Structure formats: C-alpha cells, structure tokens
Amino acid sequence: MSQRTFSIIKPDAIRKGHAGAILADIEKAGFRIVAIKKLFISKPQAEGFYYVHKERPFFESLTTFMSSGPIVALVLEKENAIADLRRLMGATNPANAEEGTIRKKYAGSIEENAIHGSDGEETASFEIGYFFAGHELV
Numbered sequence: 001m002s003q004r005t006f007s008i009i010k011p012d013a014i015r016k017g018h019a020g021a022i023l024a025d026i027e028k029a030g031f032r033i034v035a036i037k038k039l040f041i042s043k044p045q046a047e048g049f050y051y052v053h054k055e056r057p058f059f060e061s062l063t064t065f066m067s068s069g070p071i072v073a074l075v076l077e078k079e080n081a082i083a084d085l086r087r088l089m090g091a092t093n094p095a096n097a098e099e100g101t102i103r104k105k106y107a108g109s110i111e112e113n114a115i116h117g118s119d120g121e122e123t124a125s126f127e128i129g130y131f132f133a134g135h136e137l138v
C-alpha cells in the first residue's frame with residue numbers, strides 16, 4: 001500500500017547547492033513529490049519540530065543549525081515510503097553511511113547530515129502536519 005513520509009533537505013545541503021541533486025535522487029528512487037516548499041524556520045519552530053530530542057545533548061546545537069538557513073520541506077509518497085527513504089538517506093553519521101546514499105554523497109558531519117526522514121508512521125503524520133495544511137497535499 002502506498003504510504004507517505006516527511007523529509008527535509010537541511011540547511012547544509014541547500015548552502016552547498018545540493019538541493020536539486022537530492023530531489024533527483026529521491027525521484028529516481030520512485031518517490032512522488034506530494035508537497036514541496038522552501039522556507040526558513042525560526043529557532044522555536046525547530047525546537048517544536050525536534051521536541052522528541054529536547055533532552056539530548058545535541059538539541060541546542062541541532063535546533064540552531066536547523067534554523068541557520070533555508071530548508072526544503074517535502075511530503076513524499078510510494079510503497080513502503082518511510083523505510084525506503086531511511087534506506088536512501090543512509091546512517092545518521094555519514095561516516096557510517098552506505099555507498100550511494102544521500103548522506104554518504106552530500107553530508108558533512110553527524111549534525112550537518114543533509115536530510116531528515118520520518119522514522120515511523122506516527123512521526124510522519126506529526127511532521128507532515130507541522131509543515132503542511134491538508135489542502136497543500138496534492
């Protein structure tokens with residue numbers, strides 16, 4: 001069954017000019033782009049998005065980074081979208097990411113790792129709703 005997931009092309013990838021290449025990789029992997037927008041989130045908006053990580057030592061640095069420049073927010077659809085996007089992204093730390101994955105190709109560090117992808121169905125619905133209204137999903 002077709003499934004939706006949420007993704008962000010992070011500020012590091014936008015700054016380095018990799019947004020187009022990452023979108024091409026995503027489409028080549030069979031995802032349909034349901035919604036897309038480039039935007040700049042504030043630090044409080046980044047804190048709300050990464051709320052589940054608020055007790056983690058990297059929370060402060062991560063939310064500063066995520067609000068340091070424009071991002072591209074995406075809703076993506078395909079069979080098994082959540083797991084397949086995580087596989088296409090590669091490991092959180094690009095040093096451990098498999099060859100051919102987005103993080104292997106474009107990420108610079110464990111924090112500035114180019115892309116976000118939802119890690120489950122519940123997070124996907126929360127994250128889609130955080131960035132998009134229902135009428136924007138087409």
Ligand code: ATP
Nearest residue numbers: 053058062091092110111112113115116117118119
């Ligand atoms: P994402 O949620 O962005 O898709 P992920 O699920 O692979 O990534 P999480 O554990 O959810 O990884 O961490 C969220 C984000 O926090 C990471 O993508 C990365 O940008 C940052 N991060 C994770 N671990 C560290 C760390 N040890 N040091 C610095 N930043 C980190």
Ligand code: MG
Nearest residue numbers: 116117118119
């Ligand atoms: Mg995560």
